[in-house]
Amino acid sequence: MAANSVNVKTENTNTARSIGTRRGRLSDQIARGIFFVCAVLVVVIIFGVFVFLGINGLQMFKDPAARNFFTSSSWDPSADSPSYGALGFILGSVVTTLLSIIIVAPIGFGMALYMTEMAPRWVNALLRPLLEVFTGVPSVVIGFLGLVVLVPWIANIAAPIAPSAANAGNGWAAATLILVIMILPTVVSVSIDALRAVPDSVREASLALGSTRWQMMKDAVLPAAATGLGTAIVLGMTRAIGEALAVSMVLGGDIHLPAKLLTPSVLFQPNINITNAIVLYFSEASGTERNGYFMLGFVLLIISFLFICVSRYIASRSVYK
Amino acid sequence: MEKQSQRPAYLAQNEVEINPLNKTQVENLPEVSKEAQHMGSFDPTKTLKTDATTKIDVQHTNFFYGAKQALYDVSLPIRDRQVTALIGPSGCGKSTFLRTLNRMNDLVPGARVEGLANFDGFNIYDPKTDVVLLRQRIGMVFQRANTFPKSIFENVAYGLKVQGKPQNVIKERVEKSLHGAALWDEVKDRLNTSALGLSGGQQQRLCIARALAVEPEVLLMDEPCSALDPIATLKIEEMITELVKDYTIVIVTHNMQQASRVSHFTGFFLSGKLVEVASTADIFEHPHHKETEDYISGRFG
Amino acid sequence: MSAQQQISTSVESDERQRLLSLERLTQRLHLKNNIASGILALITLLGALLFILIVIKVLWDGIPYLINPDFYGSTGTGTVGQQIFNTLYLLILSEIILVPIALAAAIYLVEYARQGPLVTVIHFAAETLAGVPSLVLGLFGYLVFATVLHLGLTRLTGTLTLLCLNFPVALRLFEDALTSVAREQREGGLALGSTKWHMIRTVVLPSSLPGIITGIVLSAGKVIAEAAALIFTMGSSNPSNVYTLNPMISTDNLTIHIWYLKTVGAGTIPDNVANAVSAGSAALLIIILLVINIGSRSIGRLIQRKVMAA
Numbered sequence: 001m002a003a004n005s006v007n008v009k010t011e012n013t014n015t016a017r018s019i020g021t022r023r024g025r026l027s028d029q030i031a032r033g034i035f036f037v038c039a040v041l042v043v044v045i046i047f048g049v050f051v052f053l054g055i056n057g058l059q060m061f062k063d064p065a066a067r068n069f070f071t072s073s074s075w076d077p078s079a080d081s082p083s084y085g086a087l088g089f090i091l092g093s094v095v096t097t098l099l100s101i102i103i104v105a106p107i108g109f110g111m112a113l114y115m116t117e118m119a120p121r122w123v124n125a126l127l128r129p130l131l132e133v134f135t136g137v138p139s140v141v142i143g144f145l146g147l148v149v150l151v152p153w154i155a156n157i158a159a160p161i162a163p164s165a166a167n168a169g170n171g172w173a174a175a176t177l178i179l180v181i182m183i184l185p186t187v188v189s190v191s192i193d194a195l196r197a198v199p200d201s202v203r204e205a206s207l208a209l210g211s212t213r214w215q216m217m218k219d220a221v222l223p224a225a226a227t228g229l230g231t232a233i234v235l236g237m238t239r240a241i242g243e244a245l246a247v248s249m250v251l252g253g254d255i256h257l258p259a260k261l262l263t264p265s266v267l268f269q270p271n272i273n274i275t276n277a278i279v280l281y282f283s284e285a286s287g288t289e290r291n292g293y294f295m296l297g298f299v300l301l302i303i304s305f306l307f308i309c310v311s312r313y314i315a316s317r318s319v320y321k
Numbered sequence: 322m323e324k325q326s327q328r329p330a331y332l333a334q335n336e337v338e339i340n341p342l343n344k345t346q347v348e349n350l351p352e353v354s355k356e357a358q359h360m361g362s363f364d365p366t367k368t369l370k371t372d373a374t375t376k377i378d379v380q381h382t383n384f385f386y387g388a389k390q391a392l393y394d395v396s397l398p399i400r401d402r403q404v405t406a407l408i409g410p411s412g413c414g415k416s417t418f419l420r421t422l423n424r425m426n427d428l429v430p431g432a433r434v435e436g437l438a439n440f441d442g443f444n445i446y447d448p449k450t451d452v453v454l455l456r457q458r459i460g461m462v463f464q465r466a467n468t469f470p471k472s473i474f475e476n477v478a479y480g481l482k483v484q485g486k487p488q489n490v491i492k493e494r495v496e497k498s499l500h501g502a503a504l505w506d507e508v509k510d511r512l513n514t515s516a517l518g519l520s521g522g523q524q525q526r527l528c529i530a531r532a533l534a535v536e537p538e539v540l541l542m543d544e545p546c547s548a549l550d551p552i553a554t555l556k557i558e559e560m561i562t563e564l565v566k567d568y569t570i571v572i573v574t575h576n577m578q579q580a581s582r583v584s585h586f587t588g589f590f591l592s593g594k595l596v597e598v599a600s601t602a603d604i605f606e607h608p609h610h611k612e613t614e615d616y617i618s619g620r621f622g
Numbered sequence: 623m624s625a626q627q628q629i630s631t632s633v634e635s636d637e638r639q640r641l642l643s644l645e646r647l648t649q650r651l652h653l654k655n656n657i658a659s660g661i662l663a664l665i666t667l668l669g670a671l672l673f674i675l676i677v678i679k680v681l682w683d684g685i686p687y688l689i690n691p692d693f694y695g696s697t698g699t700g701t702v703g704q705q706i707f708n709t710l711y712l713l714i715l716s717e718i719i720l721v722p723i724a725l726a727a728a729i730y731l732v733e734y735a736r737q738g739p740l741v742t743v744i745h746f747a748a749e750t751l752a753g754v755p756s757l758v759l760g761l762f763g764y765l766v767f768a769t770v771l772h773l774g775l776t777r778l779t780g781t782l783t784l785l786c787l788n789f790p791v792a793l794r795l796f797e798d799a800l801t802s803v804a805r806e807q808r809e810g811g812l813a814l815g816s817t818k819w820h821m822i823r824t825v826v827l828p829s830s831l832p833g834i835i836t837g838i839v840l841s842a843g844k845v846i847a848e849a850a851a852l853i854f855t856m857g858s859s860n861p862s863n864v865y866t867l868n869p870m871i872s873t874d875n876l877t878i879h880i881w882y883l884k885t886v887g888a889g890t891i892p893d894n895v896a897n898a899v900s901a902g903s904a905a906l907l908i909i910i911l912l913v914i915n916i917g918s919r920s921i922g923r924l925i926q927r928k929v930m931a932a
Contacts, residue, residue, distance in 0.1 A: 038727040042751060049762045126670070141680065208425060301758050454645060458644070
């Protein structure tokens with residue numbers, strides 16, 4: 001309506017028209033400028049994240065004691081000769097992330113397959129919203145549940161093989177299961193999108209050759225969706241490695257990696273990872289130690305960035321988009 | 322001797338007979354002479370057997386998409402080792418009918434079929450019919466080439482892997498089927514490259530090879546040439562006239578020349594009803610119904 | 623004659639043989655298919671049960687506290703009135719900052735920018751930012767907003783950190799909402815002789831309102847659920863009076879409160895009270911998120927209908 005009236009006016013008088021358009025042009029220019037600044041803000045923020053964490057983190061290496069950051073697993077800033085080996089934290093994050101994705105991948109793909117290829121409509125109507133809610137579930141809620149349900153449960157089961165029966169519930173096993181709950185919805189949702197992107201002609205082709213539905217899923221749909229499923233895995237890992245509070249609540253560790261790493265019991269005793277260290281010690285730290293936590297954050301940032309790059313690369317190779 | 326020529330012999334025959342126009346020739350020849358040569362070489366009236374046994378006997382078929390009826394009381398015999406063409410304007414139900422024959426319509430929600438299609442003593446439309454077994458015996462080629470995003474070899478081997486055939490059988494059959502689909506010479510050096518890199522016509526012939534590999538008894542073709550250029554179409558028509566020695570073929574086409582070039586029998590569909598079915602020559606020269614005459618003479622909308 | 627008959631019978635028996643073996647084969651295939659389908663159904667059932675049981679467990683444990691009005695008070699231990707106020711405050715403040723900025727950025731990308739390196743860079747930046755762990759963004763917020771900009775540990779610092787966290791998500795949702803507006807509608811708007819900005823205001827924004835609302839509601843869910851990005855930027859304890867609109871004070875919120883009670887603050891109040899508060903808060907959070915997720919769809923639909931009608 002407003003546009004109409006402008007139009008009528010401009011046709012009637014020349015002067016009104018030029019003023020109107022000039023004013024329109026100006027406001028258009030200003031609006032455009034503002035929008036541009038906001039869009040570029042995303043780039044500024046991510047750039048700032050890299051720069052600020054990088055500068056503060058790398059400053060720790062001014063301290064000669066920090067040279068062992070990537071080579072030692074002994075993190076002891078308050079010792080007489082302080083040590084800043086972060087390998088233990090990194091190992092914790094890597095182990096829990098890998099274990100959780102190994103559990104999540106088959107479950108996630110299985111659920112996504114069932115929901116896209118087999119499920120009656122009501123199952124999807126029930127599960128999709130549930131998965132969406134859990135994609136954004138507060139990590140402290142899962143952490144709290146982990147503390148009151150999961151940790152005692154694991155403690156019961158694992159007490160015989162754990163070094164200390166009292167603490168058998170804390171550690172990498174509990175953290176892994178927490179991560180499974182945290183990332184499964186993401187992996188299922190992204191996998192469903194990947195499977196939906198496979199055109200029905202692929203399914204028809206397989207069925208017309210006399211395959212069963214299972215063979216169709218296994219030999220035609222899954223391979224055709226491989227890149228999308230790869231993206232699902234990588235996105236799941238991105239979430240897992242950065243997950244902080246829920247994991248930190250059940251890990252129960254401080255700064256020490258267990259002595260015996262290569263036994264199953266390593267999963268069932270208080271243990272460490274990157275996010276737990278930052279959450280527990282960052283606010284009290286100062287000097288090299290504090291920069292060390294920035295450095296740990298920077299390491300997380302780099303890992304996440306690599307994951308994103310990998311997922312973009314995989315997605316770019318996809319046949320169906 | 323006789324026994325050999327029954328089923329797997331098409332390989333040997335193809336090598337001798339098929340491809341009188343091989344690739345280089347086709348490219349050098351002007352279009353008109355290609356057509357002429359083709360018409361001369363493949364005359365279905367020469368291979369017409371009016372006494373051929375009935376492979377699939379379809380009786381009084383009604384088909385519904387939900388509440389909407391798409392086929393009305395269709396009865397049609399599919400003759401053994403003959404080409405049956407289904408023609409008619411778009412939306413007349415010819416594709417729907419074709420897809421009832423291997424139950425591909427099962428995939429459409431709300432689809433329902435009534436009637437009888439006697440295939441080797443059982444009713445295809447019976448809900449208890451094993452569709453997996455049925456589709457292994459009745460293969461299908463779709464309107465658009467639906468190649469898998471896999472290698473050429475993997476595409477053809479797909480149905481064989483489904484049947485759990487051993488590696489050596491798979492290798493042998495893949496080669497044989499590619500010969501049968503007149504594609505071997507074009508792809509033999511790149512069997513392990515992606516099938517999606519092939520041209521449209523090559524992909525469609527790959528899909529035919531894929532269907533042949535499992536050695537079905539009947540081959541359903543749903544407008545296999547509608548997305549192809551004239552040369553690719555020609556190659557597929559050539560192949561059909563060869564394949565019919567071993568396979569029963571049902572082909573849906575919107576192209577009447579194509580029907581007359583390749584088929585022995587033709588059924589004319591209109592608005593979900595089968596107006597008439599007869600030998601192709603009869604349909605085109607002495608149609609019994611006015612609608613048929615109008616359609617084939619191009620007087621039809 | 624007889625020789626021919628023999629041949630035809632042997633052909634027939636060959637054919638029979640082939641059919642029989644095909645039948646045996648399909649029997650096997652069906653068996654495998656049924657086993658695999660059963661396993662897939664079972665996996666899905668267990669996965670679904672896991673999530674359903676979590677919801678039931680959280681609600682079962684928490685609702686007894688939720689129905690007690692004292693739970694929402696602000697005096698004594700075991701109350702979360704302050705935390706609820708803080709959560710709402712943070713929610714509103716961050717949406718006020720987030721929505722205009724993210725919407726403006728989305729408008730630029732959809733309506734003004736030409737496809738090219740700049741758009742690719744912005745999208746790549748957004749995707750990368752979306753993948754940054756919230757704890758890392760918390761460190762960044764601490765460095766930049768609290769330290770460099772001297773805002774300290776305050777609600778404002780927390781809000782700005784949440785902006786970094788939610789920007790890419792909201793941007794994506796708003797972009798989707800804007801692109802869903804049909805091209806004819808836009809061209810119709812431009813043909814009327816108005817400027818582009820005028821066309822966006824009068825045509826694009828009203829039609830994409832349902833999608834924009836969905837984006838706002840979903841980012842609201844993220845604000846309510848977030849804790850890791852806030853513990854170093856907003857704090858984890860409350861001043862004597864949190865019921866103020868002052869953005870320059872340090873407070874906690876519901877999620878931080880749960881975390882605090884179960885970890886660094888364990889022992890400040892009796893363990894059973896801490897568990898009670900956590901259980902109640904967890905149930906409250908889950909209920910809010912369920913309402914938000916179900917609500918975002920129906921609100922979007924409702925508005926769509928209103929827009930269509932008008």
